Amino acid sequence: MTQLAYHRPVSAAEAARLAAGDPEAKLLAGGQSIVPSLKLGLLAPSALIDLAGIPELRGIRLQGRTLTVGAMTTHAAVAASPEVRSSIPALARLAEGIGDRQVRNRGTAGGSLANSDPAADYPAAALALGAVLRTTRRPIPADAFFKGLFETALEPGELLTAMEFPVPDRAAYVKLPQPASRFALVGVFLAQTGGAVRVAVTGAAPCVFRVREMEEALARRFAPESLAGIGLAADGLSSDIHGSAAYRAHLIPVLARQAVAQALG
Amino acid sequence: MSQPIPLSVNGKAVTVEADPDTLLVTFLREHLRLTGTHVGCDTASCGACTVLIGGRAAKSCNVLLGQVSGEAITTIEGITPADGSLHPMQAAFKACHGLQCGFCTPGMIMSAIDLLTHHAHATREEVRAGLEGNLCRCTGYHNIVSAVMRAAQAMQAAGGGS
Structure with missing residues (x-):
């Protein structure tokens, strides 16, 4: 593989700073789409900013009628979460149906949304549930987040941190x-x-x-x-x-x- | 750009000087000479390269070494007891003839261990679906599923799984 700089920040703020300072860098979540793209030469970033060492980006919380999922929460964690299964079982089933066991253990909800693959599952959930996507800069309603093929409202140096899903009936x-x-x-x-x-x-x-x-x-x-x-x-x-x-x-x-x-x- | 990366492999702590964008499978096979982990498709499709990262199955051809900094990696070489006997999953694959050419077997076994660790009472259908990330081009899967069902009983009897 190519030799590129590899950063492992410990906070979302530090990750956003690193990304803002290098427009050619790529944020690395679970890597289930990025690593194959790197191997195929479809991506050649100057640096990878690995988000795996940032605890604040992980976790699931149910408060009242809002389910909050950290951007780096894996599909396996969403699928198994009692909070998700009790509040929005359709979201747990969606996570359980992604790829295969190995992909679900590594791939993340935020990675899927930020990548905006045209055939990914999470964008449909975010849009239908009217989720709010929280970034290091602002809350973005799902209706304004998805812009096109692999394109979102995220700006350079802006990091998706969590998704807030309103619990539907x-x-x-x-x-x-x-x-x-x-x-x-x-x-x-x-x-x-x-x-x-x-x-x-x-x-x-x-x-x-x-x-x-x-x-x-x-x-x-x-x-x-x-x-x-x-x-x-x-x-x-x-x-x-x-x-x-x-x-x-x-x-x-x-x-x-x-x-x-x-x-x- | 080479940098020190601490991790544990099969219970032994190691700190390696390596490029963080080395593929985990390349590191295991070529740096550590742990060649039990196979490279089948090299496109994250076949699952032959499956290892456990923090106890959870992952395709090591689709993970960078930098991503597993601080993690505990288990390969097929790491599941056998110290006395050289077979892990219950290996013994079940042998007893049920859950392989033919054997190329997919290490990955199949690592996935199946993850499956039973998180779903000890899986049915035949759930085992079949739960191994969707591992391809076998020889067996038709029938004996593989039988092996995992047999291992589930053995692992429960031994107090493993949950």
Whole structure:
């Protein structure tokens, strides 16, 4: 591998300072996406800033109706957490369905969100639950966080520190996994809180997105039948060897109906 | 850029002078000559390189040495008792013939140990699903699952797992 500088800060502030001082540096969370990219030569940063030695970035806390997950909390920890399982079981199941055992032991919730892979699971949860993403500088609502393909609102030198998930009345996540990677070919996360429903789709486009027509229909009546007749155009959706845009467009309402049924079950 | 990295491997504390961006599997195989950990795909897909980091399975071809600073690493060489007998998981793989060519076996065993450590009472289906990160191109998995079920009983009888 290339020889690059390797930093291991002990606080989020120090990590943010290091990142701000070197625009070519990369923040390293669990490394489950970065390390393969380094090996393939898709990334050639000047330095890695390893966040593993920063205890303040880890942990899960449930206070009232807000579940806070530290950015460096692993998928395995989210999946096993009694706080997550009791407050937002759909989020625990989502974490349990990521990759495989080894990936879940290393990969982190914050790493997934900051990477904004178009087929990652966490962005759908953050967007559908209306999470607030806390950084070293500011709180960012999920609606303003995801900007495009591997692109977020995070600025150079800004470090994601924790996610605050409002606890919904009901939620569910259903994905059709790409069988080799377990990434979402398409995944639909929906959440109902009071009279409001949010529906977020991952895997189908360059960036996670909401489906307002489904949200409005489900807000009127939260039942699978409410989605009858709501179709999505294939225009702008992703097309690759795993599935055409038309196939992905077809999957979205199918998975959304399953998710409503699961949320009601 | 070489720097001192403290860690423990199979219960022995070591401080190594190495590049932190060395792959953990390269460090284990080429620096420590612990060649029981195999490199299969080198793309974090097959799981042949699985080791335990702090008791949890990870693919060592997908982890940098710098990331495990201060951590306890266990490789397949580290699970056998001092008397040279087999770990219950190894004994079960032998008894059930849970391998053919054997290339995936070290990683399979390390994953299976993690699985039973965190899920001692897993069903056959849960074992099968729980080993999704390890590929075997010979066996069809049937005897591997049988081996893990057998090991679960042996490890519970011995008071291991939880």
